[in-house]
Structures are given as structure tokens and as C-alpha cells.
Amino acid sequence: MGTVFMHNVVSVDGFIADRNDDVGPLHDWYFNGDTRITGGGDQQYDHSGAGSAFKVSKASAQYVRSMWESIGTIVKGRRLFDLVNGWEGHPPTGDHVVVVSHRPKPEGWHPEASYHFVDDVAAAIDKAQKLAGGRAISVNAGEVGGQILAAGLVDEVAMDVVPVVFGSGKRYFGSIDGQHLLEDPYVVIQGEGVLHLRFRVRR
Structure with a gap:
């Protein structure tokens, strides 16, 4: 079974967007560096249609590349699906998406895309594992x-912490x-404008 990790870029006070779903400066670090995430460019990760290839710091590029290459399936909520129109059927990484x-x-929405809609979180992870074929499952925070x-x-819980305080928004x-205990972080990588952290969930 593939590792299930929860992931998002997050402000230092724990928000992934403001109340209007605006991410503000949270994603700036994706474009402010000098290293492409992939050696041959980021075409497979760039589905914006704007040709905005990711360029991050060298430390971030190594970390993000490894993470993205490990993912087989993304699990997300319907709100994010609607906000980005499901990335027009082309997820930023992985081969499958479970909503x-x-x-x-x-x-009629992109019938060619491997997108699967389920109404229960346990069923979503079960479906994601079957689709991923042993690769990792990325759960959007x-x-x-x-x-x-x-x-x-x-x-596991993975956070890309950006030095900004939102004050309120989407957590x-x-x-x-309730409380949910995590182990000490086993990944601590300082990029430019971002701190990458990864924790195992304590069982």
C-alpha cells in the first residue's frame, strides 16, 4: 500500500488560503528561484496554459521533484475541484484523482481523465490506493x-511553510x-521563501 500523506502550502499561522480562497503570496516561492523542478523543464507539471514553468531554489527543487514523482493519486475535495475546474483533467502530478x-x-467533463468521485473519505482512500498501484497518495489539506x-x-503530514501571517481563512x-499527535519532523529543508516539513503521524 502506498503512503498516504496530507500536503499543502501553508502560512505560519496555519492557513492555506484566505476566506475568499485567495492564496496570496503562498505560492510565490514556486516562481522566485533559479532551478526548474525537473531537469528538462516542468512541462508535465505546468497545466496553467500560461507557460509559467516552476523555478524554485535548488533545495526546494530536489525536495519537490522527489515528492511529486512519488505520487500516483491525488485526493481532493469538491470545493478545490470546482475552484480549479479539476485542473482541466490534467492533475499537476500523479495519474489519477479522487474527488x-x-x-x-x-x-461531459473531460471523459478521458482518470477522475473518480466518491462520497466518503474512507472509500476515497481505498479507491486511491487501488489506482495508485503502490505509489504514494497525496491528500490535499x-x-x-x-x-x-x-x-x-x-x-504523514507534509507542509511547505511560507513566512506570512494570514490571521484568518481556510485552515x-x-x-x-481533538488532538492528533505527530512524530518529530524527519524532513526539515529550508528553501528560499519556504520551509519544507514532513512528519509521520503517531499511531
């Missing part, structure tokens, strides 16, 4: 990510209740 939603895939963590289905862990 947690009580509504089905929009009729937020409400759905928090529910998956609370259900005991997350193995990394959503509205999760």
Missing part, C-alpha cells in the same frame, strides 16, 4: 484532508476536532 463529493462528476486525518487514514487541518 470526495456528494455530487457526481459534471456531465483543508476540510477533506482534516476528515481523512481524523479517520486515521493519513500516514490547513480544516475544522478537525
